[in-house]
Amino acid sequence: MAASRTPLSPADWAIIATASLGAFLEVLDTSIVNVAVTAIQSQLGATLAEVGWVVTGYGIANVVILPLTAFLANGYGRRGYFVFSLAGFTAASVLCGLAPTLPWLVAGRIIQGLLGGGLLAKAQAILFETVPKDRQGFAQAIFGLGIITGPALGPTLGGFLTDLLSWRWIFLINLPFGILAVLLALRALPPDEPKPPPVLATVDWLGIALLTLSLGSLQVLLEQGEQYGWFEDQGIVLLALVCAITLPAFVAWELNHPQPAVDLRVLRHRSLAAGCVLSLVVGVGLYGTVFLVPIYAQGLLQYTAIQTGLLVLPSALASGATMLLLSQRVQQLDPRRVIAGGSVMLSLVMVSLASINPDSGGDALFWPLIFRGVGTVLMFLPLSLAALGDLAPEEINGGSAFYNLTRQLGGSLGIALLTSLLAHGHDQHRAALTEAAGSLGVPLQERLEGLRRLLESRGVDPQLAGRQALELIDREVDRQAALLAYDDLFKLLALMFLAAIPLVLLLRRPRSVLSEGGAR
Numbered sequence: 001m002a003a004s005r006t007p008l009s010p011a012d013w014a015i016i017a018t019a020s021l022g023a024f025l026e027v028l029d030t031s032i033v034n035v036a037v038t039a040i041q042s043q044l045g046a047t048l049a050e051v052g053w054v055v056t057g058y059g060i061a062n063v064v065i066l067p068l069t070a071f072l073a074n075g076y077g078r079r080g081y082f083v084f085s086l087a088g089f090t091a092a093s094v095l096c097g098l099a100p101t102l103p104w105l106v107a108g109r110i111i112q113g114l115l116g117g118g119l120l121a122k123a124q125a126i127l128f129e130t131v132p133k134d135r136q137g138f139a140q141a142i143f144g145l146g147i148i149t150g151p152a153l154g155p156t157l158g159g160f161l162t163d164l165l166s167w168r169w170i171f172l173i174n175l176p177f178g179i180l181a182v183l184l185a186l187r188a189l190p191p192d193e194p195k196p197p198p199v200l201a202t203v204d205w206l207g208i209a210l211l212t213l214s215l216g217s218l219q220v221l222l223e224q225g226e227q228y229g230w231f232e233d234q235g236i237v238l239l240a241l242v243c244a245i246t247l248p249a250f251v252a253w254e255l256n257h258p259q260p261a262v263d264l265r266v267l268r269h270r271s272l273a274a275g276c277v278l279s280l281v282v283g284v285g286l287y288g289t290v291f292l293v294p295i296y297a298q299g300l301l302q303y304t305a306i307q308t309g310l311l312v313l314p315s316a317l318a319s320g321a322t323m324l325l326l327s328q329r330v331q332q333l334d335p336r337r338v339i340a341g342g343s344v345m346l347s348l349v350m351v352s353l354a355s356i357n358p359d360s361g362g363d364a365l366f367w368p369l370i371f372r373g374v375g376t377v378l379m380f381l382p383l384s385l386a387a388l389g390d391l392a393p394e395e396i397n398g399g400s401a402f403y404n405l406t407r408q409l410g411g412s413l414g415i416a417l418l419t420s421l422l423a424h425g426h427d428q429h430r431a432a433l434t435e436a437a438g439s440l441g442v443p444l445q446e447r448l449e450g451l452r453r454l455l456e457s458r459g460v461d462p463q464l465a466g467r468q469a470l471e472l473i474d475r476e477v478d479r480q481a482a483l484l485a486y487d488d489l490f491k492l493l494a495l496m497f498l499a500a501i502p503l504v505l506l507l508r509r510p511r512s513v514l515s516e517g518g519a520r
Contacts, residue, residue: 014188024146031154061113070397077192085118090178141327274506275387283410318373335382342378425485
């Protein structure tokens with residue numbers, strides 16, 4: 001019989017709420033801006049490429065700082081670093097909301113990303129370090145609730161705020177919640193043990209520089225590659241070259257440095273290494289579908305920003321409900337089986353989404369998106385416990401940083417890959433459909449003639465009716481090409497989730513799970 005669970009004290013509840021709120025604010029801001037790009041572009045008088053740096057700057061800063069969070073927390077204290085990150089993130093949000101120019105806004109977003117990375121990795125580490133072992137399932141569920149629902153709720157909340165108030169409120173809304181989180185952290189987190197700050201002369205500055213160059217260039221390449229035609233642009237080629245040189249140099253330097261800024265040795269743990277790869281897959285699936293479904297809804301179904309947000313909202317709610325239910329039993333289950341089940345479910349969801357057609361409405365997307373929310377939780381929650389649950393206390397910071405980094409990189413990689421494949425797939429299918437339509441001959445002419453007569457019967461000038469009939473045919477070809485491109489991407493994601501299942505065999509069942517009520 002399993003031993004009774006340790007009751008959560010009011011202090012435990014406060015720590016869980018503080019860490020989860022901080023992480024939620026960070027991940028929410030990764031997607032809340034996406035629906036406001038057009039409004040920002042219009043008000044600040046910028047091009048679409050320039051406004052893109054509002055998103056890119058945040059992503060670059062976030063990815064660069066994540067591996068350094070363990071070093072910063074160890075040097076300046078768990079509580080001190082987390083409170084500093086919260087306060088700075090909140091202040092940067094206000095800076096963004098009041099930005100009079102685009103450079104001001106981009107600078108604020110970079111500061112947001114640098115401080116937000118500290119919230120994400122440190123929040124999860126705090127939970128592992130402070131909450132009783134046998135209640136980690138519940139604590140990680142509350143934490144994961146924000147991580148999974150944040151990207152989905154971002155477009156919904158961003159659409160409402162942009163349409164009803166102003167794009168500035170997508171940043172200013174962080175102010176009251178940020179202040180609340182700071183006050184909670186000051187009250188809930190135990191004070192740090194006194195320790196001298198790191199001596200600047202002993203800091204691994206070269207390692208930090210190599211990390212910044214490698215991950216920064218990689219993130220810019222992923223975020224901006226499609227816009228500039230990938231390797232047809234010299235700037236993108238230069239970024240790829242910088243990454244190819246500095247990333248191996250960073251790894252070699254850190255492995256041989258006596259006091260590395262990023263301790264890569266933590267990846268010697270098999271479960272953590274496999275968990276990071278699976279976290280990359282979760283990142284692709286989580287952010288990839290959050291990216292694909294809205295542009296499908298807006299591009300093919302002509303949904304507004306608010307309608308699109310409401311379309312993905314049930315998925316977020318399903319994730320939340322599943323997270324809370326699974327948290328009650330996850331530490332009594334073999335995480336490998338749960339993760340494998342989640343992979344299969346997400347693969348089936350992608351196959352279902354690949355069957356959509358131009359006549360599909362929101363109802364056809366409802367259940368696949370519901371099960372997408374459930375499947376994501378089945379992978380995310382047990383994966384966190386399996387990857388990080390057995391690390392020694394002094395390794396939690398580093399392990400959490402790597403784990404969250406791979407999910408963030410997975411999101412960037414997934415969106416970059418899917419964007420590129422969507423554009424190329426559309427062009428290829430359009431060319432094939434155009435060629436097929438040209439071979440129809442008489443049937444095509446009859447279709448054009450029928451459309452022309454229909455337009456003329458509605459009062460359109462005969463010459464104009466001919467041109468409009470051609471435009472209608474061309475528009476339908478374009479829509480069918482887009483549909484086929486989406487189908488290809490959903491099938492590719494289905495294969496990706498299936499291909500990730502063998503990695504589950506590399507995970508170990510956490511000792512904390514095995515010891516709950518005795519060996520199993």
